[in-house]
Amino acid sequence: MNEPGRILSGGCLCGAVRYEIDYRGEEASLCHCAMCRRQSGGAFMGFVTVPRAHYRLLKGEITYRRSSDIGRRGFCAECATPLVMDYNYEDERTGIVTGSLDDPEAVPPMLHWGVESMLSWLKLDDGLPRLSTDEDPEFAEARRLAERSC
Ligand SMILES: [Zn+2]
Numbered sequence: 732m733n734e735p736g737r738i739l740s741g742g743c744l745c746g747a748v749r750y751e752i753d754y755r756g757e758e759a760s761l762c763h764c765a766m767c768r769r770q771s772g773g774a775f776m777g778f779v780t781v782p783r784a785h786y787r788l789l790k791g792e793i794t795y796r797r798s799s800d801i802g803r804r805g806f807c808a809e810c811a812t813p814l815v816m817d818y819n820y821e822d823e824r825t826g827i828v829t830g831s832l833d834d835p836e837a838v839p840p841m842l843h844w845g846v847e848s849m850l851s852w853l854k855l856d857d858g859l860p861r862l863s864t865d866e867d868p869e870f871a872e873a874r875r876l877a878e879r880s881c
């Protein structure tokens with residue numbers, strides 16, 4: 732967290748929403764959970780979780796939809812591009828959808844998350860750590876309380 736911040740810009744497919752983050756090396760992950768799969772229509776979603784104070788909306792507005800008792804997902808209402816994911820128990824941080832960054836190469840994933848739901852036909856050989864959702868105590872506790880998945 733001591734490295735100097737790097738401004739990374741991003742936005743949705745239609746251009747109605749633009750944002751930037753002040754990136755300081757926070758954790759980036761690929762989530763294999765079933766809800767990310769549904770929302771993205773892809774095999775997984777990438778996220779980089781940054782302090783909300785380091786995230787700035789520059790243009791347009793993000794529409795939020797509560798996707799479970801513990802989380803909400805933000806997207807562009809015009810083109811439906813997924814942009815952010817917030818958990819109730821993390822008021823200070825927000826998850827930016829890596830694929831909405833102008834330069835996703837700047838934020839390579841550091842781990843796989845939700846691997847209990849990872850598709851069997853997805854063959855990845857990146858050597859990154861693989862965690863199930865139960866292995867994050869904060870998440871597991873929030874989910875236990877809500878009895879829902881992310
Ligand atoms: Zn859009």
Ligand SMILES: [Zn+2]
Nearest residue numbers: 762763764767
């Ligand atoms: Zn997920």
